Amino acid sequence: MQQAGGKSHRADVTRRFAIFFIDETQLGVDIARVQEINEEPAVTKVPLARDYVRGIMNLRGQIITIIDLRRKMGFTGTALREDKPGLVIVNWNGEQVGLLFDRIGEVIEAAATDIEGAPANICGTRGEFFQGVLTTGKQRIVALLDIDVVLADG
């Protein structure tokens, strides 16, 4: 389902990405994979879970796992936490998973030609987490997350 969806998007001239921040790094997630974006949730901690698992939450009757993206992707440094942390809920393997990040950005449209191959390392994270890099008009660089890879080795 999602593979097919990804292909239909790739055929289009433009793609949309939900942008959010960890530190000053802009991360983009294909909007097709995004269920919704939310504010910091009320999380219930799960004992003996891995360190990047914040816990679980109840989203309108559905229980979803909350992953701390900073830890999961191995970002170094501590979060500034100026704003409230955001939560993006994505579809993965038929279930919904919440990804915690520092700050909510916006939704942008990008031509497929603007996307370039990912470098091996972005801000101390592993290169295979990224589908590519998007350069926008304002000299901004957005790293495009490959949700499947990020969540795969969980």
Next chain:
Amino acid sequence: MGMNSVKDWKIGTKIGAGFGFILLLMLLVMGIYHTTVVNVVGSYDDLIANDIAIGRLAGDIHVGMLECRRNEKDFLLRQDKKYLDQLTENSNKVVEYAQTLRNLAVANGYEDIKASAEQIIAKITTYRETFARVVDSSEKMGLDHLSGYQGVFGKAAREMEKDLREHAVDDLYLNLLMLRRWEKDYLRTGSRNYQKLLIDTIAAYRNLLAVSPCEPTAKKTQEEAILRYEDAVTALIANYADQGKKQALYEEMRKEAHIIEEAIKSVLIPEVRPLLLELRRLEKNYLLRHDPEESRQVREAMQRLVHQVNGAGISEEHVGAVLARLTEYEQAFDGLVGAYGAMTTDIEQMREVVHQVEPAIASIGALAEEHVNARAGETDRRAAARSKLSLLLGLLSVTLGSVFAVVLVRAITRPLNRAVDFSAKIAEGDLTHSLDIRQQDEVGVLAATLNNMAATLAQMIRKISDSVSTISASSAEMASVSDQMASGSETAVVKSNAVASAAEEMNQNMISVASAMDQASTNVATVAASVEEMNVSIAGIVQNAEKGKVVAERTVAQAQQTSEQVNQLGRDAEEINDVTETIKAISDKTNLLALNATIEAARAGDAGKGFAVVANEIKELAQQTADATGDIARKLMGIQKATIHTVSDISGIANAIGEMNNFISIISDAVDQQNAATAEITENITQAAQGLKEINTNTSQTAQAAALVAKDIADVRDTANETSNSGAQVQQSANELSQMAEQLKQMVQRFRV
């Protein structure tokens, strides 16, 4: 008495006599040493000279002998008589050396060397004589192969050979036999072949005969016969066919041939040539080696030759001639052998002599060395004996010298020491002793002089002692008088000093008082003028202070009101802040909703496009709201900060004004009090000025009087000081005199007269 006479010698004479004696002894020792050394050196020189001379002579003799031997060998090898002269000369030299050596040996008493030398002389003479005989033998033998026995022998050998050759005609006989053979063959066959051989053989015979050494008579007979034979042969060949002629001619041929054969046989000694050759060969062998065996072989060969001659069928006449030749040869050979034998014997004798001489020469060196050693030993012993003698003499002279030195030193030092002791006592001041030395030398004179000196000194010191006592008493008196005078004048000085300083002090005080009064009057006038000015100023200050106080109180009241209002403003601003927070929250939420709406719209695909636009608009609005709210919040924050500052500033102003108000009140009070005090001061100052003027006048007069007093007192003091100084000087002089008298007394007391 003898000892006394030595004592009376001058010291110089004593020392001179002693050293002279020792030096004489030393001279003796040196003389002995010198003689010994000269003897030893002389002996060694002799030794060296004799040794060298004997050694050199032995060497010369040896060389001379070698020369002689060389001459001898040269002669034997070359058979030249000049070597005899050389040998004679050399042997004379050797004899001469040996004579010298003998004389030297006799001079040195070397009996054995003398014997050796004489032996050498005798042997050399023998040697020379023997050699002369050898030369004689050689001469007889023949110095070359043409003279002496050699010459005789050679001649005999040559003649013998020549004669024998005349009988060596075997070849002719052989040729004749061959001729007869061809003759028979030709006659029998008449073949041309034999004819040719016959003719050829005849030619060969003639040729052979022409060169043959054959005896001349026989040779002539043969020559004539062969010619006739040849004619006969020629005729036979021509008339071979004629049987009669042939026979006649053949008979003639036979007759001629017979004549030839007879002639040959008359001289032919068969095989004589090889025998002769052998004899000559053996003879050469002997001449070369002189071996007796070889001489025997020569004789055997000669016998064989004689035997051959006797066995041959030659004529008696020929046999006699040949044998005579052979006998001649043999005699010559015998003479040669005999001469050689004699010569050999002489040479042997000569060698023997030489072999006796050579050890004698060799022994001379060894003998000479023995003698040298013996004499060196003798010289050493003699030198040692002399050395011992001179050492003993040297020891004796040293002992005598030491004894003499002790006696001499004691003779001089003993009286001198006594003189020294005596003068030491004089130095200590003891003049009671006298010196008892009765000698005529320098020391005796010194003792007499010292005694005189001691007596004179004692007399002088007695006089000095008397004078010193008198001086001492006088100076003591003078000192006590001047002491009293000095103490009186010192008291006067002290007292006048006290008065002078008091007067001086008073004068100074007066001057100080006067100047202080002047200053005080001036100051008082200045103060009075200042107080007047101050009075006017203080009145102004009081008025202004009153006004300031009113204004300050009003300002404080207004500042308090303003503060109240500003505080109210701060509270209002905080309320507004709460509202903006709410607005921010709402706009954030709206933004989130708009984002989600955008996502939903995207998921809806084309159907959601319109909705997406609306969602985006909402998002934009929410963003603007958030921005505006943020602005307001920041501005409110500014207002609040300003308000807080303002409130604190105002309260600061109010406080300052309050303090100022207080100060003004204090100033006002102080000025009032000062006003009253100033008035009092003014009055007091006026009175003080008046009093001061009077004091000034009195002080000046007092000061003048004090100055006069001070001057008089200073004069008094100066006079007293001079008196005191003079007294002190007198006293000092008296004291010094007294001390000197005391010292003199002590010094004189040291002498015991």
